[in-house]
Structures are given as structure tokens and as C-alpha cells.
């Protein structure tokens with residue numbers, strides 16, 4: 134079965150723009166998907182960035198002006214991957230142009246920007262907007278989410294979601310837009326990595342009731358373009374301790390986002406521990422899910438046991454890949470797009486979906502509360 138053609142435009146042809154262009158070329162890996170996306174247009178203010186896209190023969194429009202791309206009536210859907218201070222304008226323009234949008238996190242530079250994007254969605258009949266967060270589409274993450282949903286954990290004792298990087302341990306790493314408040318936002322690393330740690334908790338219904346932030350700005354200067362040291366004024370590491378509820382019972386929920394976690398390269402982890410069972414998944418060991426259970430050992434009796442299950446290759450949408458094979462980052466990106474376009478086509482059913490705009494807007498309230506709590510030293514309730 135071949136799905137319905139969806140003409141895609143990308144705005145921002147940098148790191149993520151290229152990743153998505155590559156993912157769309159792998160679409161035949163999906164089995165019986167309702168959509169058939171084709172990249173037809175790319176916009177980047179830097180003409181050099183556009184050159185990379187010449188290798189993709191379906192691209193018929195390259196431009197340095199996003200308004201030209203949005204004015205093209207044949208483009209159905211736009212993916213935008215630009216600096217955080219540009220999100221609000223470009224997202225609002227795209228929604229108002231009547232295009233479906235897969236937005237990048239953090240969905241505007243702050244709460245006010247997220248609210249302005251939400252207002253544009255509310256004012257545009259038929260608007261379809263979702264936000265990128267691919268790590269939960271690893272098969273092991275899906276396994277863990279399903280296990281929590283099955284009720285096997287019983288009363289939840291605690292849960293944690295973590296996203297860790299370490300490249301900023303190198304103090305000689307040059308300053309870029311992601312390390313400057315005016316481009317990245319007041320929330321710093323929370324804007325960069327926070328959505329990845331809240332997607333699963335929020336989808337499980339674990340919106341925090343109150344939060345405490347523990348934030349660090351560890352490297353305060355970095356070399357600028359001419360080698361002189363310039364201010365690097367964003368939070369590097371942020372831990373949010375919060376109280377949340379599962380089936381009416383309170384439990385501590387922690388999220389960790391770190392640019393300086395020595396040894397870690399894009400490590401996403403989810404853990405939920407309950408009275409009857411537990412589950413842990415880390416992209417560090419992407420094949421494996423750890424499951425806790427109390428087991429009967431013949432001749433010994435009941436023992437508490439962590440066991441390991443290989444998750445295989447299958448995630449939200451079936452693929453031609455053998456189920457025993459391994460999955461990786463680019464597979465998670467493909468699965469996120471499969472979920473996004475299936476939801477747009479009304480075919481996602483009860484499968485796990487991409488971040489909804491209201492969840493993304495809530496993350497800005499959580500981040501603002503965490504920063505306020507860090508400053509005051511007391512727990513703060515996120516605004517609703």
C-alpha cells in the first residue's frame with residue numbers, strides 16, 4: 134500500500150534539517166503507512182547550507198526567505214529547525230499559512246512565545262501542530278512506557294527521566310547560539326534538552342504539582358569567533374525534583390538535563406519503580422530493557438530480581454526490519470515522523486504520539502517554576 138502524498142518543506146537546513154531530510158528518504162522502511170512524505174522545498178538564510186540538499190532529487194525549491202516557501206500552495210507540511218528566538222515568528226507564520234507543522238523544541242524561547250504559538254493554533258481552523266521529541270520512539274522506551282501503562286508496577290515509588298551530554302566538558306569548545314541566553318533562552322539547558330525528559334512523564338499523566346530546580350552554570354565563558362572569551366550565560370545542568378501523582382498517589386519525579394555529564398553522549402534514560410515491579414531503559418544500551426520483579430526461585434524462595442529483555446527493532450509503526458535486529462537514533466527519528474504523519478492522517482490509534490502543543494507549552498511553565506524555585510530555595514507550583 135502506498136500512502137497519500139504529503140509535500141514537505143524544511144525551514145532551517147542545519148543539523149536537524151539534514152537529519153529529517155535523511156529520515157524521509159528511509160520512508161519505504163515503514164509498512165502500510167497512510168502517508169507518503171516527499172521533501173520538496175528547503176529554506177535557510179545561509180545559501181551554503183542549502184547546497185547539501187542538492188543531493189535530494191525531489192527538492193524543487195531552495196530559498197533564503199521562509200515566506201517564499203510558505204507561499205507555495207503545493208507544500209502541505211513544514212518542519213522547522215532554527216534558533217529558539219526565531220521559533221515564535223516562523224511557527225506562527227507557518228500555522229497562519231495553513232501548513233501542518235512539526236515544530237522543534239522548546240516550542241518558542243519562553244512561556245510568552247509558547248502562548249503566542251498556541252494562540253495562532255487556536256485561531257487557525259484545522260491547524261495540526263506537534264513538537265519533536267524522538268528518544269521515546271526507541272523500541273526499549275516504548276516497551277517501558279507500555280509496561281508502566283499495564284499497571285505491572287503497582288503503586289509508583291519514584292520515577293526519573295534523564296538526558297545527558299558531555300561535549301561541554303571541553304572548555305575550549307567555541308561559543309555557539311545554544312550557549313547564549315538571547316538565542317537559546319533564559320531556561321538554557323532546559324530549553325535544549327528539557328522536552329526530551331518531559332514527553333514521557335506528561336504523556337503518562339504525570340504533570341508535576343510542584344517543582345524544585347537545582348541549576349548550574351558551570352562554564353561561564355567560551356571562545357568567540359576570534360578566540361576571545363565571551364560570556365556563556367546559559368544554565369549548563371538542571372535537575373528538577375518534583376511531586377507528581379499516579380492513580381491518585383503522590384510520588385517523587387525527577388528529570389535531569391545536563392550538558393556536562395562526563396562520558397555521556399546523548400544518553401536518554403527512563404526509570405519507573407513501583408511496589409510490584411520496575412522498569413529501566415537507557416539509550417546507552419539501546420537493545421536492552423531492565424525489568425524488576427519478585428520471582429520464585431526453586432529451592433530458595435522469593436527473590437527480588439532485575440532481569441534484562443532485548444527489545445528488538447519494532448517501535449510505534451511496523452517496519453520491514455527484522456524484529457530481532459537493533460534500533461538507533463535515526464530509527465527513532467523515522468518512528469517519530471511515522472507517528473506524526475499517522476496522527477495527522479487520523480491513523481495513529483492508541484499508539485504513542487509526538488508532543489502535543491499543550492504539553493510543550495506546559496514544559497515552559499515547568500521550567501519557569503524550576504528557575505523560580507532554584508532562586509527562592511522553595512518548591513514552586515507551575516502555573517496552569
Ligand SMILES: NC(=O)c1ccc[n+]([C@@H]2O[C@H](COP(=O)([O-])OP(=O)(O)OC[C@H]3O[C@@H](n4cnc5c(N)ncnc54)[C@H](O)[C@@H]3O)[C@@H](O)[C@H]2O)c1
Pocket residue numbers: 144145146147148149150176177178179182197199213214215216217219237238239265266267324325
Ligand atoms: N530533536 C532533537 O534531537 C534536536 C537536536 C538538536 C537540535 N534540536 C532543535 O532543532 C532546532 C535547530 O537546531 P540545530 O541544531 O539544527 O541548529 P543549527 O544551528 O545546526 O541549524 C539552524 C539552521 O537554521 C538556519 N536559519 C537561521 N535563521 C533562519 C531563518 N530565519 N530562516 C531559515 N533558516 C534559518 C541557520 O542558517 C542554520 O543552518 C532548535 O530548536 C534545537 O533545539 C533538536
